[in-house]
Amino acid sequence: LMQYLLWNFKANFAVVRRSVFCLLPLLAHFENDSDQELALLCYQNLHIGLSNSSYIISSSHSTQNHSCFQTMHYSRSWKSKVSLLKFCQVLVFSNLFVFENYDRPQKILQLINYLITHPQVEVRLAAAESIAGFIQCGYFSVSPSFINFCEFAKKFLRKKSFLSLKELLREFRRTHQDNWDEHKKCFTFSQLKSINNLLVSPNYYV
Template sequence: MNPKWHARRAAIDFIQNMIFCNLFNARQYAKQLHTLVLKYLFDEQLEVRITASTTLSGFYQCGYIQVTDEDLQYFCMMSKTNYFTEIDGKKVTLMKNIVKRHGGNRCVLGLCAIVLSSPYDISIHVPDALMLLCEHLYDPHVIQQSTQKCLSEFRRTHYDSWHEHQENFTEDQLLILTDVFISHSYYA
């Protein structure tokens, strides 16, 4: 792995373009590239993690890699990573734990990739991924920003046919999404 983050991000961009231009010739490399992209979700540099998430979402969207229940369960498990650590009896926020929760262990950015892989429909994994993302709305800034951006993009792409998409969610999930998407009045 190259020590310069620009090179790592360029490598992910190259992989994305290479696969999209040679989609039918590159099926045999799907597992290896899936592993590689997931590895780059662990990168310490934010730009590399975001590029890896975008690439993973594109792979999911075009069907090059299928979203599995194992992926969703793993993202769910990693979303529980505690970013606080006690040192000398004081709660301290460690950057490595924030990176781990954000994308390092494929959590929030992996969930965003699942949600954004279905831009105008709802795949079976999207409702659960959205619920997990809603739990991270009040996390530290980096995680919160990625979560809000993903939820905003989901709302934008599904707004026109929301009356049809609502059928894919349970009542509890719809209540949570309504609470997230509708801003509360300051004076209420």
């Protein structure tokens, strides 16, 4: 089945059928299987085959979205969640004309927010990386509510969630370093102070 799927992705230039997205939970799970041959085939299908040919139509979005939510919520393997987060990045980037419509950005954000508080650090870092990438490409906008959420993260969230949000802000600052003088105009003085206090380690020798 895995070999057939890979051949189908390479030979098919049409949109991906809905039935293929129902296999997402299996692909994400067996990508981390102890059987190296099976794991390699699942990796190729998920990150090479399906990602490179993942042009979908608007009507199939609900099926893909349902499959992602099912895997994120019910999978016991944190590695499956990381695999699916990386897949979602490529899927959205390849289909911005579909995913930017209606309430789809909000649903993707809800999906990532659910995982940014996951107990496993690898899942939280993958979720933070996803949000930073979507912000950088303009899929997510840095709204005042988003800024306030990050600003007060240390006060209201648990330590594990705070560390992921800290990594998210660090990644955002790093990717916007070249034009930071322009970007920082979007923040107030108190917000910039909070960001600096969050990202800059205190100097005990001063």
